Amino acid sequence: MSYRLATWNVNSLKVRLPHLLDWLAQAQPDVMCLQETKTEDANFPLAAIQAAGYQAVFCGQKAYNGVAILARSALTEVAYGIPDFPDDPKRSIAATVGELRVVCLYAPNGQALGSDKYLYKLRWYEALAAWLKSELARRPRLAVLGDLNVAPEDRDVHNPKRWEGLIHVSEPERAAFRRLLELGFADAFRLFAQPEKEFSWWDYRLMAFQRGWGLRIDEILLSPELAAQCVACTIDKAPRARERPSDHAPVIAELG
């Protein structure tokens, strides 16, 4: 069974709904993970998404965070948050789609090195790794998609010198990300030859997108079984070039 999996931080589902519907129609993903929906569940645009041919599970809140998984087929065994990590405001949702277990994540930003939010981000990653370790043992066909808010290596940063000492690139953050790879996950993007300077996020300011000043902070992690089945992983920059875009671009993985 082949699947097209995608993840996109939409930075407000309400504002970005037209972009999302256009992208679903054009890209035809089987599974679509969304982050930063910033939408309470009562206001989730379920009818529009169903009309586009997708089912959805979601957990959101006002103003901040919020995640959702859309799928062309049934979503079952829905799980919210990270177990044993109760202080987890709408950053994780998981569901079974066909033969796949899908986890959709919005990692904390972390704000600045040494800040309370930074320490929270590292604690969140620690809890995530512990959870995913047990999940991987139980569910060999596991895909983890999301805005992981870490640029794993210098080649994932447009100008590593400029980013020294800043959030997303610090060694503890990168170690937290590598910990997930050590569990056995593959960073799907790096399973393939890629163009240089390929990113998934660009600042809204200073025409960063036009200048190519970006980071790769949205990732698709695949369990060994799924990695062996993966035939492509790409980033679609086209939505970032539209009017009133999200600051993130969708990432797509193809399972053959």
Next chain:
DNA sequence: ATGGCGCGCGCAGCGCGA
């Protein structure tokens, strides 16, 4: 490159994101 954008909230300007 970092004031400079864009979002939500709520009705002015702030917190937050990355």
